[in-house]
Amino acid sequence: MSFAKKPEGTAVDTPFHKIRISLTSRTHKNLEKVCADLIREANQQRLKVRGPVRLPTKVLEINTRRSPCGEGTNTWDRFEMRIHKRIIDLYSPSDVVRQITSISIEPGVQVEVTIEDGEAGSPAAGPAK
Numbered sequence: 001m002s003f004a005k006k007p008e009g010t011a012v013d014t015p016f017h018k019i020r021i022s023l024t025s026r027t028h029k030n031l032e033k034v035c036a037d038l039i040r041e042a043n044q045q046r047l048k049v050r051g052p053v054r055l056p057t058k059v060l061e062i063n064t065r066r067s068p069c070g071e072g073t074n075t076w077d078r079f080e081m082r083i084h085k086r087i088i089d090l091y092s093p094s095d096v097v098r099q100i101t102s103i104s105i106e107p108g109v110q111v112e113v114t115i116e117d118g119e120a121g122s123p124a125a126g127p128a129k
Contacts, residue, residue: 015093015117016091016092016093017091017092017093017097017115017116017117018089018090018091018115018116019089019090019091019092019097019100019113019114019115019116020087020088020089020113020114020115020116021038021087021088021089021090021101021111021112021113021114022085022086022087022111022112022113022114023035023052023085023086023087023088023109023110023111023112024083024084024085024086024109024110024112025083025084025106025108025109025110026081026082026083026084026108027084027108028084030106030107030108030109031084031086031106031109032086033106034103034105034106034109034111035051035052035086035088037103037104038088038100038103039051039052039088041099041100041103042090042092042100045092045096045099045100047090047091047092047096047100048090048091048092049088049089049090050088050089050090051086051087051088051089052086052087052088053086053087053088053089054084054085054086055085055086055087057082057083057084057085058082058083058085059080059081059082059083060080060081060082060083061078061079061080062078062079062080063076063077063078063079064076064077064079065077097115101113
């Protein structure tokens, strides 16, 4: 039996980080554009990508009277603001993290990046037992 020797410097040798990118915005078009840009950059770097995971939209509503004095007919204004949220998970080595997150971001989109260290979440580690 012969055992094939793995070449040095493979992707298994470098530590992988799980990067969770949370994107929130009031306009879903800008949010989808930033998600597409992030995924395109990650695919060019040949990284493992999970997402975008679309979380439920939060609807904030305010009902208020139109009349400032309180007299007259009871007419109401209804205002609402919708908050859309997406989550993208990337698995990458530490040197690639800065390149991916340096894309141009549309106005009104908030980005939160969380990085987990260790081999537990890496695709090379296999399923946890």
